[in-house]
Each structure stands twice: as C-alpha cells, then as structure tokens.
Amino acid sequence: MRNRGKDEQHAVLLADDHPLVRQGMRAVLDTVADIELAGEVGGGLEAVRRAIELLPDVIVMDLQLPGPHGIETTRQIRTRVPDAAVSVLTMVEDDTTVFAAVQTGALGYLVKVVDGADIAAAIHAAAAGQPVFGAALAGRLRTWFVSPPPPDRPFPELTPRERDILDHLAAGLSNAEIGRCLHLSGKTVANNVSAILAKLHLTQRSQAIVRARDAGLGRSP
Numbered sequence: 001m002r003n004r005g006k007d008e009q010h011a012v013l014l015a016d017d018h019p020l021v022r023q024g025m026r027a028v029l030d031t032v033a034d035i036e037l038a039g040e041v042g043g044g045l046e047a048v049r050r051a052i053e054l055l056p057d058v059i060v061m062d063l064q065l066p067g068p069h070g071i072e073t074t075r076q077i078r079t080r081v082p083d084a085a086v087s088v089l090t091m092v093e094d095d096t097t098v099f100a101a102v103q104t105g106a107l108g109y110l111v112k113v114v115d116g117a118d119i120a121a122a123i124h125a126a127a128a129g130q131p132v133f134g135a136a137l138a139g140r141l142r143t144w145f146v147s148p149p150p151p152d153r154p155f156p157e158l159t160p161r162e163r164d165i166l167d168h169l170a171a172g173l174s175n176a177e178i179g180r181c182l183h184l185s186g187k188t189v190a191n192n193v194s195a196i197l198a199k200l201h202l203t204q205r206s207q208a209i210v211r212a213r214d215a216g217l218g219r220s221p
Contacts, residue, residue, distance in 0.1 A: 010127040011038040013056040015047040015073065016089075017065055021112075025060070028116035035123055042066070044073035044198075051081045058126045060119070061106070063090040063097065069198035071097070071104050071157065078105035085126035089119065092159075098137055100157035100199065108132040154215035157199045163217075165192045170209050170218025 012035055016022050022040050029037045038054045041047045044065040051059055059077060063070030074086045087108035088101050098109055108122045108131055125132040155163055161182075168178040175189040182189075193205065202208050212218055 009034050009036040010058060010123060011036050011054065011056040012123060013038055013047070013050055013054055013059045013084075014040040015042075015044075015059060015065060015070070016040075016062040017042045018062075021062070025119070028119055029123075031116070032120045032123075035120065044068040044070065047073050048076045048080065051077045051084055055081060056084055058123050059084055059086045060123065061086050061088050061090075063088060063092050063101065067194070067198075069195045071100050072198035072201070074101060074106055075104045085129065087122050087126040087132070089114075089122075093137065094159050096156060096159050103157070109137055110134055111137070154217065155200070155212075158196060162192050162196050162199070165189060166196055166208060166212045167217045167219075169193065169196075169205070170212035172209075172218070 012029065014022055014025050014037060016025070019042075022042075026037055026040075029035050038056050039050050041050050042065075044067050047059065047061070047065065061070050061074055065073060068076075070088070070090065074088075077084060077086060085107045086105060087110070088106045089110050089112060091112050093111045101109055107126045107129070110118060110122055110132070111134055114122075114134065122132040155166065158166065164182060165178055168181055173181065175186050175193065178184070179186050179189045184192075193208075196208055197203065197205070200208060200211060202211070209218075
C-alpha cells in the first residue's frame with residue numbers, strides 16, 4: 001500500500017454491475033473529503049484491467065459480477081496489483097462465500113445494508129491495511145477460525161446452492177434438468193455454473209464434471 005499523508009486522498013475503484021448502486025456510492029463518496037472515486041466498472045474483467053491501470057488504494061467489490069465472479073476477480077487483482085486492498089460490499093452473506101472471499105485476499109466484507117458512514121470507514125480501514133467486517137460476520141469468522149470446517153470437505157469455496165448444482169452437474173444433468181430438480185430457473189442455474197467455474201479456476205463445464213466426480217460428487221440425483 002502506498003504511504004499517504006493524512007490530508008491526501010485515497011483512490012477507490014468501484015466494481016458493481018448495478019448502475020443505481022454505483023450512483024449511490026458516488027453520492028456517498030462525494031461527501032468524504034479524503035476519498036476519491038478514481039473509476040467504476042460493471043464487470044470482473046474490466047475490474048482487473050482498471051485496477052492494473054489505475055493502481056487504486058482500495059477496490060470496493062461486489063461479488064455478483066458478470067465474468068468472472070467477484071471472488072475470482074479478487075484473486076486476480078490481489079495477484080496482479082498486490083498493493084491494492086479489496087473490500088467486499090455485496091448482498092451475499094453465506095458463510096462459504098464470506099470465507100472464500102477472505103481466503104482469496106479480501107481485507108473487508110460488508111453486506112449492502114450498511115450506511116454511508118460504514119462504507120467510508122471500511123475504505124479508510126482497508127487503505128490502512130486493517131480488516132473490517134460487519135459485527136455478525138466478524139463473530140462467524142472468529143468461530144470458523146477456532147473450529148474450521150473439516151479439511152476434506154469438497155469445494156469449500158462454493159456456496160451450498162453451488163455445491164448442489166455441481167453435484168447434479170457431475171451426475172450428467174443438463175441446466176434445464178438441474179433447474180427442475182432444484183426448482184430453479186435455467187438462467188439461475190447457468191449463472192451458478194459460471195460462478196462455479198470461476199471459483200474453481202476452470203474454463204469448461206467438462207472440467208468441472210471431472211473435478212466433481214473425483215471428489216465423490218454426482219451420486220445423489
């Protein structure tokens with residue numbers, strides 16, 4: 001992280017695919033004197049590219065990004081721009097996703113019910129290299145680090161829904177068939193398959209099937 005005097009601004013890159021959310025964030029950050037919105041993007045690939053170009057102090061990252069998922073985007077940014085801190089701001093708060101984001105390198109994790117002051121405080125903390133998590137998430141993280149899940153649990157970076165979909169995928173079901181089994185729309189299944197590939201660092205559906213079967217999935221349906 002670049003050293004800055006107390007009167008200097010912290011450059012922030014905002015990654016969120018919802019224009020209204022970005023608009024709200026602009027309004028929030030405009031009220032904070034020492035935070036500068038250096039750029040905003042709506043997708044994972046663009047977030048990585050702009051992070052390399054802008055070298056921001058902090059990236060405020062939504063996880064539900066189109067191509068690649070926010071967790072994979074965080075991993076790529078932390079690898080290619082290690083001085084930039086990533087602070088997650090998302091609606092997703094299940095344990096598996098929170099832990100995967102932290103393991104990937106996110107320095108903070110807030111859910112989109114916080115107010116502008118909390119967001120500004122999280123950015124300041126991230127810029128200073130200090131982790132910030134909502135009170136409920138912090139408690140769950142402490143519990144997890146004291147009693148982590150069994151190491152042989154397959155694919156801990158996936159959410160329970162994603163693991164269910166991968167299980168059905170490994171059984172040879174199509175997206176439409178998975179949707180009928182799990183009472184999900186085809187679009188929801190397709191989005192989850194994309195997230196699964198991103199989190200497992202794979203590019204093809206067939207690769208995910210092989211990985212899942214090797215881990216013992218694909219027997220339930």
